[in-house]
Amino acid sequence: MSIRTLMQHTVDFQSTVPGVRTVPRVLSIAGTDPTGGAGIQADLKSIGAHGGYGMAAVTSLVAQNTRGVRSVHTPPSSFLREQLTAVSDDVVIDAVKIGMLGDTQTIQTVREWLPQAGGAVVVLDPVMVATSGDRLLATDAEDALRALVPLAALVTPNVPELAVLLNEPVATTWEDALEQGKRLAAATGTVVLVKGGHLGGTGCPDALVEPSDGTLVVTEVGGPRVATRNTHGTGCSLSAALATVQVRTHNWHRSLVLVKDWLRGALEHADELEVGQGNGPIHHFHAMGISDTANSRPFSEQAWELTAQHRAAIGTLGFVTSLGDGTLPADQFAYYLAQDALYLRDYSRVLARASSLAPTEAEQLFWASGAKNCLEVESELHRTWLSGRETMPEQGPVTKAYVDHLLAASANGSYPVVVAAVLPCYWLYAHVGNTLHAQWTAAGAGREHAYATWMETYADPAFAEATSQAIAYADAAFAGASGHDRRAMLAAFEASAWYEHEFFDAPTRLDLRESAKLP
Numbered sequence: 001m002s003i004r005t006l007m008q009h010t011v012d013f014q015s016t017v018p019g020v021r022t023v024p025r026v027l028s029i030a031g032t033d034p035t036g037g038a039g040i041q042a043d044l045k046s047i048g049a050h051g052g053y054g055m056a057a058v059t060s061l062v063a064q065n066t067r068g069v070r071s072v073h074t075p076p077s078s079f080l081r082e083q084l085t086a087v088s089d090d091v092v093i094d095a096v097k098i099g100m101l102g103d104t105q106t107i108q109t110v111r112e113w114l115p116q117a118g119g120a121v122v123v124l125d126p127v128m129v130a131t132s133g134d135r136l137l138a139t140d141a142e143d144a145l146r147a148l149v150p151l152a153a154l155v156t157p158n159v160p161e162l163a164v165l166l167n168e169p170v171a172t173t174w175e176d177a178l179e180q181g182k183r184l185a186a187a188t189g190t191v192v193l194v195k196g197g198h199l200g201g202t203g204c205p206d207a208l209v210e211p212s213d214g215t216l217v218v219t220e221v222g223g224p225r226v227a228t229r230n231t232h233g234t235g236c237s238l239s240a241a242l243a244t245v246q247v248r249t250h251n252w253h254r255s256l257v258l259v260k261d262w263l264r265g266a267l268e269h270a271d272e273l274e275v276g277q278g279n280g281p282i283h284h285f286h287a288m289g290i291s292d293t294a295n296s297r298p299f300s301e302q303a304w305e306l307t308a309q310h311r312a313a314i315g316t317l318g319f320v321t322s323l324g325d326g327t328l329p330a331d332q333f334a335y336y337l338a339q340d341a342l343y344l345r346d347y348s349r350v351l352a353r354a355s356s357l358a359p360t361e362a363e364q365l366f367w368a369s370g371a372k373n374c375l376e377v378e379s380e381l382h383r384t385w386l387s388g389r390e391t392m393p394e395q396g397p398v399t400k401a402y403v404d405h406l407l408a409a410s411a412n413g414s415y416p417v418v419v420a421a422v423l424p425c426y427w428l429y430a431h432v433g434n435t436l437h438a439q440w441t442a443a444g445a446g447r448e449h450a451y452a453t454w455m456e457t458y459a460d461p462a463f464a465e466a467t468s469q470a471i472a473y474a475d476a477a478f479a480g481a482s483g484h485d486r487r488a489m490l491a492a493f494e495a496s497a498w499y500e501h502e503f504f505d506a507p508t509r510l511d512l513r514e515s516a517k518l519p
Ligand SMILES: Nc1ncnc2c1ncn2[C@@H]1O[C@H](COP(=O)(O)OP(=O)(O)O)[C@@H](O)[C@H]1O
Pocket: 157, 158, 159, 195, 196, 197, 198, 204, 205, 206, 223, 224, 225, 226, 227, 228, 231, 233, 234, 235, 236, 238, 260, 263, 264, 267
């Protein structure tokens, strides 16, 4: 991730806080599926499942079910134009998801209308063939669809579609598919999502290929392959979800991590729906349950689940594994500590803010003592580990972005949101610390370990107790919060977890360290 993207995250969070748009208005332009698994019907469910407001303009009416397509009726393109302008003349559109277009005339109509979508995020799912094998795009419309790709911010072809867009043979390995994704991104300047669904194997990875400053940045997001035949509409649902979530995150990687996690759940619960005899639909609302469990489950449970990917990624970072086995280079450790000290100074201010907003005296005291503790730890760091350093670095880009995000949450003034934003610093730090400490003690807790003293500080029972207390306060705040604040809490927690991940990664990244002017 570039420094520019990191800075962007601070801005991103602001769009998730109260007072700023949290319900994206998303228009799906696609064909229909009367059995509700694909096309517009799937898109609307997917948008809703991600907290968006769904709208739809129909390109073609498709008589299809889970077994296949029977016939397609395409109304005159002038009528599609009327649908599109009826929306854009009246509604501000935050995102557009384009699915089945069918023929050249339809592509042309959407192309001509697109400028009227204003600054909407445009996601193009270049639908060509249904899971059942039926064609949903006329062969002579492929050139027109290729020409539409540069107008989208993100294009999401499956492996066969990727090949058609490039006029190349279908990739048979993940590596070949990634190479094709790079060629498409380079040729069009559009971010390409390469999807692993069609490639078999035990995993089901996806990867973003993002053109950036003349290079291509490839970010892979892995995931297990769910054993189900009910995958009808996965591509539609994925692209509609990405369009929705992107309005809040402004970051394709974060959007994909969130959406892929949801999609895995939707596939895992697909068989419960028992819809149709062929390839059935996925369960868009699996996280909601009959009694709206998404709202009744404790915050800590939902937040922990939401950030599973970040925890897994932190565990495999070079910084964390080498800190654990004692091989971490001293300069990287020094960078980490210096940034930690800089971070704690501002983190303390945010805890003080939580204290001033707290509804009870116990919470007021708890956060105030946390704020005091941070300043004490910071000065202790200067007295011990950091003493003797002549020049101290400035805040590195990750530290700055993380702190800005926390300060934005604290300026926002909602106690539940501030508590959610500060929690990952307690919880993920304790989680990483306990894991490393357990490994060290299992290996005999040797004093020859370069970071033995540091390891001991990780196992501080008082810190574990404070973490449990902070979690309990976050759960209580969530229980009493509005739906709006609940969503903002989860978004704030997720963003902080992201920064924790980046914070642990930054010391090993020379580009970031250099920009912090470390002597
Ligand atoms: N069995 C599966 N288990 C987990 N994820 C899957 C599975 N099948 C598809 N996916 C995911 O669904 C999304 C759509 O993938 P894909 O099948 O490649 O595209 P399409 O639905 O457009 O043909 C991707 O994120 C892919 O990784």
